[in-house]
Amino acid sequence: MNIRHRRHCFVLLSEKTCRIVVAGLILLPAAVAAAPHxxxxxxxxxxxxxxxxxxxxxxxxxxxxxxxxxxxxxxxxxxxxxxxxxxxxxxxxxxxxxxxxxxxxxxxxxxxxxxxxxxxxxxxxxxxxxxxxxxxxAAVCLEPPAFSFGRILPAEPPAAATVRLGGHLTATRMTKAVSDNPAFPVSLGTDGRSLLLGPPALTLPGAHRATVTVTLSCADRGTLSLPVYAWLDDLLRVHPEILAYRANQPAEAPVSRIVIVRRGAAPRFHVTAVRLEGVRGEASFQTRPDGTVHVRVPPIPTGTITPDAALVIVTDLSERPEWRVPIRIQN
Missing domain, CATH: 2.60.40.10 (Immunoglobulins)
Known part of the structure; x- marks a missing residue:
């Protein structure tokens, strides 16, 4: 074999050797680190x-x-x-x-x-x-645990409501129910497992509540309490009900305020005029397409607010033509 041939063989042998070494490296398994599971x-x-x-x-x-x-x-x-x-x-x-x-x-x-x-x-x-x-x-409970009649219109009293006695002690009965507010009548159903809430007899607008105390037939069980709520709409809904200004308000800080008037129990209404009493300035109003009225109160420096200051809203309601929104200084 000549030198060139030997060299050629050497090269071939080297290539085969490299292939074998590389293949061996590929086949070696990778080491896996221990880990918890x-x-x-x-x-x-x-x-x-x-x-x-x-x-x-x-x-x-x-x-x-x-x-x-x-x-x-x-x-x-x-x-x-x-x-x-x-x-x-x-x-x-x-x-x-x-x-x-x-x-x-x-x-x-x-x-x-x-x-x-x-x-x-x-x-x-x-x-x-x-x-x-x-x-x-629960061994015994009232279902629902509280009841609300929601907003009530004077001309549309709500229907009576029923509250059931629940719990896994099904033999227990209600023996007595007392309301702490006479405007919220209550009575027991004939089955002893139901409580009848009559329509509230409310006269003053605003939020009202009562607590009904229920006595059970099980001597080892205490009484149950049922909160009852209702809101009687006034003829109009005015928001906010009071215009409050901060006592330490900087002189340059006063800004205009908006008072919104909406229909309440009154089927319809119109605002005919607005005025400020006890403070300087002129208020104005605008009736929106949805029937609400936006009253704009100009900036009022707190130093000019008197104890009887108020925004007066004049309407066409014969039952109550004027509505006052007090203007107060809040400490």
């Missing part, structure tokens, strides 16, 4: 239904199926009614611990679903969520 065999605890005075407890199992120590860095609950603390914060590979969760149902009603977040150094699942779910039932 957090698992919970049962991540949801459904407790069915329980009395709303109880505290539900469940012991969740937390398992490390990885090949390095698992560190629990934090336990977070979705509400203050839930407490959770693990038996240990470090779980060895193949080991497990218990996370005891307490859910206080007091004050809760109906379906509940509360979460517990387990934060750890598991690279795959740094935040594992556990769930406590079920229904909190």
């Amino acid at each position: 957090l698992e919970a065999p049962f991540a949801i605890h459904d407790f069915g239904w329980r009395d709303a005075t109880e505290t539900v407890t469940n012991r969740f199992v937390l398992r490390n199926t990885g090949d390095a120590d698992l560190h629990l860095t934090a336990i977070k609950t979705s509400c203050g009614c839930t407490r959770a603390e693990p038996a240990t914060r470090v779980i060895a590979p193949g080991a497990e611990t218990v996370l005891e969760v307490h859910l206080a149902l007091r004050g809760l009603q109906g379906q509940q679903r509360k979460s517990v977040s387990v934060l750890s150094d598991d690279p795959a699942t740094p935040n594992l969520t556990l769930w406590m779910q079920g229904e909190a039932r």
Whole structure:
């Protein structure tokens, strides 16, 4: 074999050798770093239904199926009614611990679903969520727990309303119901499980309320309270009802204010004039296409406001032609 041939063979041999070496490098397995892995065999605890005075407890199992120590860095609950603390914060590979969760149902009603977040150094699942779910039932309760008649027009009294006695003690009955406001009549249904709220007999415009106290047939159960609300519309609705100005308002700060007048119990109305009393300035008004009236009050320096200052709105309502919006200094 001549030199050229030898060189050629050497080159060929070198190429084959390189190919073999490279192939060997590709086939070598990559080294995998050890890591923890957090698992919970049962991540949801459904407790069915329980009395709303109880505290539900469940012991969740937390398992490390990885090949390095698992560190629990934090336990977070979705509400203050839930407490959770693990038996240990470090779980060895193949080991497990218990996370005891307490859910206080007091004050809760109906379906509940509360979460517990387990934060750890598991690279795959740094935040594992556990769930406590079920229904909190009161032994006895009023359904609904409060009632509102809403806005009432004097010419259109609302219909009577019925409130039911609920809870899992179905043999319990209501024996007495008393309203602390005579304008809100109340009576018991013949079945002892219903409360009848009559239409409120209101005379003064504005917000009204009553508390109905219900006595039960169970001697070991206290009374139940039912708040009842209603709002009697005035002939007109004026907002704001008072124009308040800050006492320490800078001299250059006064700005115009807008008072809006809307229809209330009156089927229709017209504003015929506006004026200011007890302060300097001229007010003006504009009736909008939707029937509301916007009254513009000019800038008022607080030093010029007298104790009887007011915006007077004059209307065509015979029952009440003038409406006063007091102007006050607010400390």
